[in-house]
Every structure is written in structure tokens, then in C-alpha cells.
Amino acid sequence: MSESPLIEDRCRPLRGAEHRLDAPQIIALLKQLDGWEIVNERLHREFRFADYKSTLLFVNAVAWLAERENHHPDLEVGYSRVMVAYSTHDVGGLSRNDFICAAKIEALTSL
Amino acid sequence: MSESPLIEDRCRPLRGAEHRLDAPQIIALLKQLDGWEIVNERLHREFRFADYKSTLLFVNAVAWLAERENHHPDLEVGYSRVMVAYSTHDVGGLSRNDFICAAKIEALTSL
DSSP states (O other): OOOSOGGGOOOOOOOSGGGSOOHHHHHHHHTTSSSOEEETTEEEEEEEOSSHHHHHHHHHHHHHHHHHHTOOOEEEEOSSEEEEEEOBGGGTBOOHHHHHHHHHHHHHHTO | OOOSOGGGOOOOOOOSGGGSOOHHHHHHHHTTSSSOEEETTEEEEEEEOSSHHHHHHHHHHHHHHHHHHTOOOEEEEOSSEEEEEEOBGGGTBOOHHHHHHHHHHHHHHTO
């Protein structure tokens, strides 16, 4: 597994349980993120916005990133909030790709 | 309450429990819709798409309608599916506005 900082890494195709992160790996990677937590075995964070247009534009920015990395989160979209949840179907749990995308979304909102 | 067909109606500001629909009214309005159901006291339908881009473009079309009608659904967005759920916070349940927007989304997908 790459040891480069998450934010500098890119998603790559991962398939099979050998790419599934174990608890110590998850704990270590969570330390590189801010505000993300594990909920129902998904990497999860809520983002809040002033109005619906801002909310929807954020959804589109996340979607652009999802397409570029070919890794797509589940989104729950309300009037002023978006819940982002990553997991990796092809490994049956969490993979490094989930954390890479979380770091990139975090960076996006900090621009 | 207006008796015009849902699709010809427009959302208007509704506030207070007197605008909350009762069960017979809900059943009558559901007959004007196709594929919608009541789940957890919300008017609910899943839409499926071939790929993520189509999914996200549908989200944007729904958002455009939501802004125009000033009535915003909750959305659950996956890779190839969107769950749309309407309710009306200001009446504490379902209002005619939820059914108007559902009819318009249905019409949108039938264009």
C-alpha cells in the first residue's frame, strides 16, 4: 500500500478482500482527515451550506471528482446539507480509495 | 384545495397543519401519479439511470424544478439511482405541493 499522503495519491482499481482495510489501517488513515467518521462501515461526513444552490453546486463538484477518480460516493442531499459516504464495493468494505477521495473533498472545500 | 390536475398546478406557500393532507386525500392524489409511494410519511420514488453522468444530470434537473417551485425534496444519490422524497416541513406532513412536484418530475422523465 502506498504511503504517500492521501491528498497526493490517486484512486486506482482495487478488487478483492486483500485491499480491504483493517481497523488499525482505518484508524491511521482517519488521522489524516478532519471531521470524517466511520458510520455503518462507510467513511462519512456531513457538509452544510447556506442555501440550496450552494448545496447543489457542491454536489456537482463532488461528482466531478468522483468521475475523475472513478470512485463514487453515496450522497444524501437536503436543502442545506450533503452527507457524503464512501465505501468500496469491490473490496467489500473500506479501501484506501475511500480515504483518498475524502481527503480530496476536504481539500476542495478548503480552497 | 385546488382541484386542477397536479401537473397544471404550481406550488404555493403552505404553512400550518390545516394544509396537511389526510389519508383519503393522499390516496386520491396518489392515483394521479405513477410509481410513487408513501414511505416514512414522505412521498417517495426511485429513478434509475445507465451511468453516473445521467444520474447527476437528473439531480440537476430536479434541483432546477425545486428552485422554480421553491419546494425541495430530499435526495439519495447513488451511482445509478436517485431516491426522491418529498414532504412539507411547514405543514408537518404531506401537502399538495409534494404531489405537484412529484407529478412534474414524472412529466420531466417522460419528455
